Amino acid sequence: xxxxxxxxxxxxxxxxxxxxxxxxxxxxxxxxxxxxxxxxxxxxxxxxxxxxxxxxxxxxxxxxxxxxxxxxxxxxxxxxxxxxxxxxxxxxxxxxxxxxxxxxxxxxxxxxxxxxxxxxxxxxxxxxxxxxxxxxxxxxxxxxxxxxxxxxxxxxxxxxxxxxxxxxxxxxxxxxxxxxxxxxxxxxxxxxxxxxxxxxxxxxxxxxxxxxxxxxxxxxxxxxxxxxxxxxxxxxxxxxxxxxxxxxxxxxxxxxxxxxxxxxxxxxxxxxxxxxxxxxxxxxxxxxxxxxxxxxxxxxxxxxxxxxxxxxxxxxxxxxxxxxxxxxxxxxxxxxxxxxxxxxxxxxxxxxxxxxxxxxxxxxxxxxxxxxxxxxxxxxxxxxxxxxxxxxxxxxxxxxxx
Numbered sequence: 559x560x561x562x563x564x565x566x567x568x569x570x571x572x573x574x575x576x577x578x579x580x581x582x583x584x585x586x587x588x589x590x591x592x593x594x595x596x597x598x599x600x601x602x603x604x605x606x607x608x609x610x611x612x613x614x615x616x617x618x619x620x621x622x623x624x625x626x627x628x629x630x631x632x633x634x635x636x637x638x639x640x641x642x643x644x645x646x647x648x649x650x651x652x653x654x655x656x657x658x659x660x661x662x663x664x665x666x667x668x669x670x671x672x673x674x675x676x677x678x679x680x681x682x683x684x685x686x687x688x689x690x691x692x693x694x695x696x697x698x699x700x701x702x703x704x705x706x707x708x709x710x711x712x713x714x715x716x717x718x719x720x721x722x723x724x725x726x727x728x729x730x731x732x733x734x735x736x737x738x739x740x741x742x743x744x745x746x747x748x749x750x751x752x753x754x755x756x757x758x759x760x761x762x763x764x765x766x767x768x769x770x771x772x773x774x775x776x777x778x779x780x781x782x783x784x785x786x787x788x789x790x791x792x793x794x795x796x797x798x799x800x801x802x803x804x805x806x807x808x809x810x811x812x813x814x815x816x817x818x819x820x821x822x823x824x825x826x827x828x829x830x831x832x833x834x835x836x837x838x839x840x841x842x843x844x845x846x847x848x849x850x851x852x853x854x855x856x857x858x859x860x861x862x863x864x865x866x867x868x869x870x871x872x873x874x875x876x877x878x879x880x881x882x883x884x885x886x887x888x889x890x891x892x893x894x895x896x897x898x899x900x901x902x903x904x905x906x907x908x909x910x911x912x913x914x915x916x917x918x919x920x921x922x923x924x925x926x927x928x929x930x931x932x933x934x935x936x937x938x939x940x941x942x943x944x945x946x947x948x949x950x951x952x953x954x955x956x957x958x959x960x
Contacts, residue, residue, distance in 0.1 A: 562900040564607055564863030567596075571605040575613060585613065594864075606863050638795065638949075642673055642937050643786045648864050652784065658867050661780040665755045666933060669783050670740070673937040674733045684733060689742035689752065690721035696745055706747070706921050707928065711812055713746050714739075718805035725803055727943045735804045736936035743929055756929060764918050771916050774875050775926065778912060781868045781905070782930025784937060790814040790821070794935040798942035799949040811935045815928050818855075824923025827856035827891075827910035834887040840894035848898070856891070856910065858901035865902040872908025879915035888914065 566574065571591075572582045585591045586605070590613060593603040644651045651657060653672055660669060667685050670676075676684065691699075691713070699713050717739075718724060724735040745752035748763040757776035765771040784791070794811040802810070815821035834840035847854045859866045873892070877885055888911045892903055903911075909923035919925075942949075 562604075564858075564901075565594075565604040566607060566610065567604055568593075568602065571610055574610050608860060608863055638787060638792075640787065640938070640941060642934065642941065643784045645786050645861050648862055649867060650785065657781065657783075658871055661777045661871060664780055665776055666757065666779040666783065666930060667740075667755055669780050670736065670933045670936075673784060673933055674736060674940060675729070676733055677730070680730065680733060684737040685741070685755075686753075687734065687738050687741060689738055689745045690717040690724075691742065691745070693745075693749060695720075696749065700746060700749075706919070707812075707816060707924055710743055710746055710925075710928070711809065713742055714805050714809045714812075717742050718803060721805070724805055727801070727803075729940050729944065732804055732936065732940050732943065736933075739804060739808055739936070740929075740932060743932070747925075760926075760929075764922065765916060768916075771918075774879075774912055774916055777875060778872060778909060778926045779930040781871065781908075782927050784931065784934030788820070789817075790931060791934060791938050795938050795942045796949045798939040799945070799947060804936060804939055807939045808932055808935055811931070812928055815931065816924065821924045821927040821931075823855040823906040824909045824913070824927065825920065827906050828913060828920060828923065830854075830856065830891055831884075831887050831910055831914050834891040834894070835883075837890045837893060840887075840890040841898065844891075844894050844898050854895065854899060856903060856907035857895040857899050859904045862902075862904070866904040866908070868905040869903040869908035872905075872912050873903060876908075876911035876915035879912075881915045881917070884911075884915040 568579055568582060572579045575582065575585075577585075582591070582605075586593050591609045592606050596602045596604050642653065643657075644654070649656060649658070652660060652669060653675075655672065660672075671681055671684070689696075695716070696713070699716065700709060702712055703709050721735065721738060723731065724738075726732075726735075740756060741752055744754075744756050744759040748759040751759040751762045754762075755776075757779055758772050760775050761769065761772035764775075787795075790811040793814040794807045797807045797810045818826065830840070830843055833843050844854055873888065876888055879885065892907070895901060895903065895907075905927075906923065909926055912918070913920070913922040
């Protein structure tokens with residue numbers, strides 16, 4: 559198959575751009591388009607839809623700048639400047655450091671120091687702070703809802719009313735507030751372990767006695783720490799541009815992350831894994847989604863047409879768990895997805911895979927996503943506070959004219 563969700567054949571690519579194949583090859587030779595051999599057809603090459611779209615957008619920008627800006631809000635070109643995360647050529651980098659490499663050894667707290675641009679003197683003190691609420695204040699919050707994610711959401715505005723220092727929006731102060739927020743989240747999940755690194759606190763609550771699971775959790779948290787200008791990060795930046803406090807920024811971003819199209823997708827992948835004991839069952843589930851016109855979670859990412867590196871690492875960790883049943887269901891679902899969708903697993907698949915393989919709580923995918931991503935939200939807030947401008951896009955009016 560030469561045409562997939564992420565690729566087009568040479569002739570299709572030329573038709574999309576409205577150019578000859580010779581011009582298409584010229585674009586590729588100048589590095590404006592990427593291509594790769596077609597499996598089974600070594601003399602033919604296919605082209606990335608993402609690159610073709612980018613070339614079209616450039617032409618559109620020259621013809622109609624206003625329309626090009628509007629399209630930039632939907633997987634388009636950069637709409638805000640940021641020095642936090644770069645996504646390029648199938649990899650992603652935290653301030654120039656390969657994020658996957660960091661995830662193999664670094665703690666989330668160490669990555670926070672990097673993304674928050676912490677000064678050397680702060681590194682020993684930031685995460686030694688207690689959270690803003692005492693144990694007596696936290697106790698009723700832990701029982702206020704069965705949903706662990708909702709409990710974290712409930713704690714944020716309460717802590718904000720006590721943590722008066724959080725209204726100081728200078729970079730160093732925001733770093734300290736961010737660290738207190740992370741300690742608050744740890745105290746909500748594992749009150750007796752709130753002072754240890756977050757991955758160890760989570761392991762003590764979710765997999766007591768299974769110390770090897772801590773490294774798996776640590777890796778997942780680091781991989782989730784940031785991913786450029788996704789919808790929750792954009793929400794965080796909008797709130798920061800209005801002068802909201804870090805607690806309110808994290809609250810706004812968490813509400814966004816919970817949506818089933820963002821961090822909430824992991825729960826849907828778990829449901830698919832539960833019904834994929836055989837390859838036939840996995841295919842049947844996926845076909846049912848497609849017949850009903852439903853999106854299939856866990857597969858494909860517009861920024862990674864050749865595969866999400868976060869999913870690659872997490873899937874490898876799941877495979878090394880020794881849980882043969884979980885590994886088999888993950889392989890069945892992965893194979894069904896690649897066959898029917900022509901897509902590879904993404905982060906949501908990876909988070910669900912380790913949750914299943916290591917017998918973590920069902921809410922682990924969204925909680926890992928949120929707890930890791932808080933680091934990124936705080937980093938975006940620091941950048942946006944420094945910009946000092948209110949984010950205020952214009953709407954293209956499509957209603958009845960007066």
